[in-house]
Amino acid sequence: MKPLLTVLLILLLKVGFAQSFHNLSVENGLSNSTTFAIAQDKKGLMWFSTKEGIDRYDGSGYKHYNLYTADQITRYGLRRNKFHVDSRKQIWVNNFSDVFVYRTKEDRFDFVYAVANKNTIRDLYVDDKNTSIYLATDQGLIKYNYNTKKTTTYKGLSGVLIGLNIYDSQTLLLASKKNIQFFNLKTETLASKQLSPNLNLAIGKLSLSSLCVDVEQRIFIGSTGQISTFKVGDERLTTNENLNASISKVEVTKILPDQQGAIYFGTEGKGAYKIDKQLKVLQTYLTNNNDIGSLPENEAVDIFIDNENKVWFAGHEISYLNTKKLKFKTYTHQINNPNSLVHNSIRSIVDDHRGNLWVGTNYGISILQRDRKNWSYLNTQNTSNRTISNKITALTKGKGNTVLVGTYQNGIYSIDGQSISHISTEKEVSFRNNVNSLLLDGDELWFGGAGVFLKRQNLKTGFVKTFSISNILSLSKNNNNEVVAGGHNGLHFIGKNDSIKTYNASKYKIGSIFCVLPLKNDEIWLGSEGQGLIKFSEGVFKKYTTKDGLPSNLIYGILNDELGNLWLSTTKGLSCYNIEKQTFRNYSIADGLGIKEFAYGAYAKIATGELVFGGNHGIIVFNPKDIVSTNIKTRLIFTDFKIFNRSADINTEATPLKEAIDETKKIELKYNQNAITFDFSSVNYANEANLYRWKLDGLDKEWSPASSEHAANYTNLKPGNYKFRVQWANSGIGSQFEQNERVLEIRISAPFWATNWAYLAYFILTVFVIYSGVKFYHVQLSELHAKDKIRFFINIVHDIRTPLSLIKSPLSIALKKNDFSPETQEILKTASHNTSRLNGLIDQLLDFEKADFNA
Incomplete structure (x- = not known):
């Protein structure tokens, strides 16, 4: 029996590590590493109960809520908050004493109800349609109507209850340590349906800790060291002794069905499990100290399945299975593990005719077998020593099962199985033997590299032709059967009769070309140093840079998929360019990409349709369909x-x-x-x-x-x-x-x-001031005109007074002489009198002028 259990546990461990957890820790912002419960609200926000209170998580940040002030927490149970979500997706919280509800509009938790001091709340069910909550307590079942504030207790249900679970629309399951009862929510009495005596007897031998009901109304119960299931009408419990052995001596803390008919359950200390309705283990989740993506501390005191069917676990920190994580598979060198990459610095990649993946590194070639699990190693020195420098800078498929290998300063090798042959005409180690790119065209092998001329070698005759083109980093063929060569000096086309057409890097401002990709529509796509992605068509270069959405203007590799996209490796992650929509989507470490900075020459599209890119931290392998088709609703x-x-x-x-x-x-x-x-x-x-x-x-x-x-x-x-x-x-x-x-x-x-009223007042005041000024001006002007008139008359008066005096004086002398006739004398008197009268009027005018000016 023991060997069988050992084998079973080994298998469980193997299954358990098939999926990877994403763990949320205190370092990420979680308020405390001890967690009790998980829930999700109608907005999709996740809620975590921790030893410090309640955290709300949105995927990138947290907001913390305290139900109590520090001096109010006098009982340990006030920290053990559990969540309950009603039919309206409203969050309810209970601990050992109190019940709270979250108010969305106010963004706070409001107190709802508290039990007596000597009582303890174990579970809660929210009947929001009837504005009531049901509490499983140490003193039995309690109902509280939060609208009417009425509390109801049930005399026949006064024992200790450990859990509540809805069975159907009218029935609530009441679980104690030793039995399960059915409570009718409509009549508020125990329902007529009850379990058989034999089933009750079997349950009575357990110490229940959790329960749930699946869509088929199958009841699952957890106890210390056992998980069991039954349906109403069964005569006995169904259990799995082998499974029970793996969880012995610990309580089953949570049981939860998913939408596909599977059941999840957790324990406090022996991990979590996914089982079917017959209790067959489908998946185990256990701690692996060598895997940061495993369940922490084997704890799962609460389990929650969110709107997107991601499974969350509480206990030690928060963990969840990310089913929508983008499927970038990363392979790296692992210290002291020969079944891994020999080195993380990747220089070249190709798949062979057997489906194996060849990866050229600074220390030889690592070959990933078709099973994508096992690695083998070789180098051009035909030695098993993995520490010697053997830079593999270019790889391409040869004829049959051969692979052609370009090296740094050591020429070209042909490898067929364990047979390694040096096919370069120059055998010595020299910069002249530097190879960065290979292109096999029939029996003709084209090769070039930094600091050397482009060459073509006939593999049958060994004849080598050298072209007056240097610094070639990428070689390909277009639809016109021309060899397209890109490098530090620009873009070159070698046609029939070895004619050469060159587009100079400086003249056309295209920079160094690291990669060339001709497409069937005669477009050629170029990856450049500093000039971004370049499309060459009909003699015209069109550039796409960071201004258009690229993460970097330095592009090391270009591969096309079957969906109309170009995949670009850059110094700042991976970019996908949709040719038809002309849109970029960039992928980085945040997307699960294992490499941020890639390397030139390290890219390949393999027979499976997968794309492979390499950098200074290993390689990534992915199927574009898995990435582009991923729909993440946010x-x-x-x-x-x-x-x-x-x-x-x-x-x-x-x-x-x-x-x-x-x-x-x-x-x-x-x-x-x-x-x-x-x-x-x-x-x-x-x-x-x-x-x-x-x-x-x-x-x-x-x-x-x-x-x-x-x-x-x-x-x-x-x-x-x-x-x-x-x-x-x-x-x-x-x-x-x-x-x-x-x-x-x-x-x-x-x-x-x-304000507008102020501006209106300012306007009225301004108008009044202007009006008053104008009015004052007109008054002053009128007065000035009046004075001018007076001065005019005074001047005339002055002018009249002098001749008048000259007239009066002779008249006075003539009257005194009395030399005239009486008639003449009267005339002179009349003239003198009128002259005096006129002189008096003149004096009055002068006095008026004096008074006016004095005023």
């Missing part, structure tokens, strides 16, 4: 809103928000709140390759450059109306920014002295 959320770099969360003082920032459509700000920050994130657990761009309508004319940055800052905003628009994209050629956009309206009010 949703953007606003995670925070800041004013002058301080959070203005809904729960902070003096916040302008009326709802949580992610629920907000419009923000009203004061004029002195004009330095703002938007934090946002794309909810995505498949990879970290989220790209964002944003624009503030009313200020920005162009979109910001696409980047992984997920915060937008604006300062010194003027009062007015704005629209903040943010777009996001993720893996796959089909991911376009325009398809994913969220908009948030912002209004910054003007200060009271800059």
